[in-house]
Amino acid sequence: MSEERGLRRQGEEALGKLAQELLENPMVTRALTAAFETRERAARAQEMAMGALNLPSASDLERLTRRLRAVSQRLEALEDGLDRLEGRIDGLAQGSVVEQRLTAIEQTLARIEASLGERPAAKAARPRKAPG
Numbered sequence: 326m327s328e329e330r331g332l333r334r335q336g337e338e339a340l341g342k343l344a345q346e347l348l349e350n351p352m353v354t355r356a357l358t359a360a361f362e363t364r365e366r367a368a369r370a371q372e373m374a375m376g377a378l379n380l381p382s383a384s385d386l387e388r389l390t391r392r393l394r395a396v397s398q399r400l401e402a403l404e405d406g407l408d409r410l411e412g413r414i415d416g417l418a419q420g421s422v423v424e425q426r427l428t429a430i431e432q433t434l435a436r437i438e439a440s441l442g443e444r445p446a447a448k449a450a451r452p453r454k455a456p457g
Contacts (some may be wrong), residue, residue, distance in 0.1 A: 347353045372382040381389070 374386065375382045
């Protein structure tokens with residue numbers, strides 16, 4: 326197992342040295358630079374061709390995707406706000422239970438007042454006893 330680790334380490338070191346030498350080689354550096362520049366020119370040419378054909382380019386699709394994500398996030402925020410508002414409205418609707426209770430109390434008070442109002446009238450309707 327230690328031999329395997331040793332071989333692996335030697336292989337990694339050899340690859341590292343090779344990569345370093347390649348990157349330091351001016352001809353390889355020029356070739357990589359030319360390849361990247363060619364790639365950029367090809368991408369621009371493709372974008373122009375797509376535009377001429379009135380077709381969206383990859384960058385157009387990326388922009389559209391970002392905008393859709395932004396709209397989606399805003400929509401989620403609105404939904405969350407509506408959920409909170411719905412909860413508050415439900416809380417206020419429970420306040421109608423309090424209103425119902427108050428209405429019942431008012432009705433009870435009205436009955437009590439009505440019965441108190443009848444008592445003095447009933448006393449007045451009773452005949453008085455003649456003095457003795």
